[in-house]
Amino acid sequence: MKKIIGIVVLVLILVWVVPWNKVNWGRVTWQPAEVVTVNGEAKSQEKNQIASYTAGVEAVNDKKEEAVNEVNTKIEALVGALKEFGIKDADIKTQNMSIYQDEQSYYDNGIQKSRKGQWRVNTSVEIKLREIDKASALADLVTKSGANNVWGPNFSMDDTNEIEKGLYDMAIKDAREKAESIAKASGRTLGKVLSVNDGGSTSGVYPMYAMKDGAGGGAITEPGSTTVYKNLTVVFELK
Numbered sequence: 118m119k120k121i122i123g124i125v126v127l128v129l130i131l132v133w134v135v136p137w138n139k140v141n142w143g144r145v146t147w148q149p150a151e152v153v154t155v156n157g158e159a160k161s162q163e164k165n166q167i168a169s170y171t172a173g174v175e176a177v178n179d180k181k182e183e184a185v186n187e188v189n190t191k192i193e194a195l196v197g198a199l200k201e202f203g204i205k206d207a208d209i210k211t212q213n214m215s216i217y218q219d220e221q222s223y224y225d226n227g228i229q230k231s232r233k234g235q236w237r238v239n240t241s242v243e244i245k246l247r248e249i250d251k252a253s254a255l256a257d258l259v260t261k262s263g264a265n266n267v268w269g270p271n272f273s274m275d276d277t278n279e280i281e282k283g284l285y286d287m288a289i290k291d292a293r294e295k296a297e298s299i300a301k302a303s304g305r306t307l308g309k310v311l312s313v314n315d316g317g318s319t320s321g322v323y324p325m326y327a328m329k330d331g332a333g334g335g336a337i338t339e340p341g342s343t344t345v346y347k348n349l350t351v352v353f354e355l356k
């Protein structure tokens with residue numbers, strides 16, 4: 118107990134006697150790391166994997182019910198033909214039906230008036246074809262199965278995840294080469310990677326169409342390719 122009291126007394130004496138305001142404690146400063154920031158880029162051109170179509174069906178009739186029934190009958194026949202062709206249910210998407218009545222303009226004693234006209238009913242089906250070598254045959258089938266309008270094929274990639282994984286290595290390599298050039302030009306050496314920011318992936322679709330007389334009058338199409346891009350922002354330490 119006496120020992121503890123002695124220590125406390127000594128501390129109090131030091132606090133009272135020593136001129137703490139004149140003690141030079143020095144100064145602690147943080148020096149920011151010297152870095153170089155570069156963009157690493159990579160790309161890969163890949164053959165398109167899927168072909169997408171939109172098939173529109175329309176009916177016009179004085180009676181709404183008959184127009185609706187006509188569209189339903191055509192859609193049922195179209196979907197049935199698509200399934201027989203080999204398109205899976207998950208790759209056939211029917212849009213909501215649009216029903217409206219036309220307005221007809223006419224003149225009565227020089228005055229323009231309007232009256233109700235025929236009923237117009239339309240809907241569309243989105244189709245995804247995974248066997249793109251059958252693109253021309255599918256376009257011909259859709260046209261002959263009751264569709265009034267057909268848009269497509271629009272070619273694209275289905276899944277780019279595996280391709281993007283390979284592009285990461287290429288983008289990092291590109292970033293390192295750029296950073297090493299900068300370090301060398303400034304008389305420095307390149308250190309470790311401090312951070313990497315994924316700028317995401319983009320793709321550019323380049324479909325090619327060869328319009329020729331094909332079987333059944335359909336157009337022969339070539340799927341073309343899609344270029345997948347990867348961009349990374351990489352921060353390196355400079356030594």
